[in-house]
Amino acid sequence: MAPALSMDSNSWDVISFAVDKGHGVKGLADLGLHTLPKQYIQPPEEQIINSTIVTDDSIPVIDLSNWNDPNVAEQICNAAEKWGFFQIVNxxxxxxxxxxxxxxxxxxxxxxxxxxxxxxxDSSPSNNVRYGTSFTPKAEKALEWKDFLSLFYVSDDEAAALWPSACRNETLDFMKKSQFVIRKLLEALMKGLNVKEIDETKESLLMGSKRININYYPKCPEPELTQVLYSDYVKHFFRKAHDGKETVDFAKI
Structure with missing residues (x-):
């Protein structure tokens, strides 16, 4: 049973409620807490401060509407080398x-x-399907303010048998329809390394494993004290979203 709304968020077993019983941070947010449980408060050096925020306009945004434009491949390679990630549009x-x-x-x-x-x-019949909150909640000094479902793709048959029915068809559809984009990105990156043609026998290795994570970021009572993801930019993005005290349901990157 969830603790009463009036109960101090630091006076009951948050780990048991959020992690062991599966309520996650969504369950905590649904309680209407006014203060952040101490288990989610990051050390001062990890907290978001204005001096470490990266401005939005410095994040690479790449328009993929014309793959034949050589500038597209150049932008992809530059962003991968300098940032390690980027946003794609069109x-x-x-x-x-x-x-x-x-x-x-x-x-x-x-x-x-x-x-x-x-x-x-502890309960999933396969390591290929995992629901949780934070990443390693029993080992981390402070928990992350997020819930996640990680789905590793092996085959349609396994997905039909093991993936949650609430999101199975939609995540599979997205995964399959995104393969074209992933391959085009791979081609651009390989050309940037002077690899003119991808060896078909190694293509699946280069494409990497097929995994999709769906994440849930509910509103947080004290977002400046906690952490959503480790990237400074992503922390800034979600910090801005939490400033409005609205649930973040989809990342832009």
Whole structure:
């Protein structure tokens, strides 16, 4: 049973509630807490301060509407080398596919805790499906303010058998429709390394494993004290979103 709304967020077993029982940070947010539980307060050196915020206009945003433009490949390689990540626009994945994933994400995380917890590290029948909150909650000095579902793709049959029905079809559809974009990005990166043609026997290795994570970032009572992701830019992005005290349901990167 969840603790009463009036209870001090530091006076009850947050780990048991959020991690062991599967309520996650969504469950904490639904309680209407006014202060952040101490388990989520980051050390001072990890907290977000204005002096470390990266400005939005410095983040690479790459328009993929014309793959034949040599500037596109150059931008991809430069962003990968200097930043390690970038945002893509006009990528060709239908907007309805993205909207369906967003809705499926909301639907999964709205499930009762006992349903979501069937896919936790301790309960999931496969390591390829894992629901959790934070990444290694029993080992971290401070927990991250997020819930996640990680889905590793092996085959359609395994996905049909093991992936949660609340989001299975939508995440599979997104994964398959994004393969074209991933391959084009790979081609651009390989050309940047002077590899003119991808060896078909090594293509699957270069493409990497097929995994999709859907994340849930509910509103946080004291966002400046906690952490969502480790990247400084991503921390800044979600800090701005939390400033408005709205639930963040889809990252832009």
């Amino acid at each position: 990528h060709g994945i239908p907007i309805e596919v993205l909207e369906n994933v967003k809705e499926a994400t909301r639907r999964f995380f709205a499930l009762p805790a006992e349903e979501k917890n069937k896919h936790s590290k």
